[in-house]
Amino acid sequence: MSVPQARRALSLVLLAALVTLFTTLLPGGVATARQAASTYVVQGVPDTRVDVSVDGNAVRSGVAAKQVVGPLGLSPGHHTVSFSSPDWKVMTSVTVHGSQDVVLHWPADAADKPVVTVFTNDVSAVGSGKGRLSVAHTAVVPPADITADGKTLFTNIANGEFVSAVVPAATYQVAVVPTGGGNPLLGPLPLPVQAGALTRVFAIGAPRNGSMDAVVQVLPVPTTGGAAPASVHTGSAGLVNPDGSVDTARLTTWPVLTALLGR
DSSP states (O other): OOOOHHHHHHHHHHHHHHHHHHHHSTTTSSSHHHHEEEEEEEEEEEEEEEEEEEEEEEEEEOTTTTTTEEEOOOOOOEEEEEEEOOOOOEEEEEESSEEEEEEEESSSSSSSSSHHHEEEEEEEOOOOOTTEEEEEEESSSSSSSEETTTEEEEEETTTTTTTEEEEEEEEEEEEEETSSSSSSSSSEEEEEOOOTTEEEEEEEEEEGGGGGGEEEEEEEEEEEEEEOOOOOOSSSSSSSTTOOOOOTSSSSSSHHHHHHTOO
């Protein structure tokens, strides 16, 4: 190899190294994408230990209620996640993309075995001093309302649905109450919402046997220098209309939420 050819080859090697370095360090690069593609397993069945497997391979045995397993090192694409106890076995097909929770929980009505719901984790950026709060209904109760600091924020959330909002970092008293009023089904519980984090809450269990409880998961999210946008209320509970506006029939106290966001 001549000297010019050797220099050209060395230049190409250095260029490739620089490209790799920058795509690893810059936001939205390869490292960010790989970090975002993370799957967690949430055990939401009280008083039960389960074995978890993926594609027939054991992941963890004897997982107790409220435990979060992961992130799992799963490649993008379709996978089969199985949960088994001495009394039942359930499985679901999961398409791995982005950040998501695979949650084992009881359905709202009586059943002989749990169900599995996959929730997407919104790990997009929040404003400085803000955090994202997401509450999921995975308990054995009818559709319920979500309150914060004693004020109703979201109403008529059914089993398997969730709601989410960006709020100032603070500790909130969060409760799950029957839609239309009544004693809390869960809480109020003090819930710290950290700045630059997604705080996920899963209501689990059943009031009839005193097993109502909450699983809390905290995931880091990037922050931006500016204030958080006003339209931050999302979820799977029919709150967002096709045009992106909020369905205020399901969001009962918009002024209250606005006040919370501005506190």
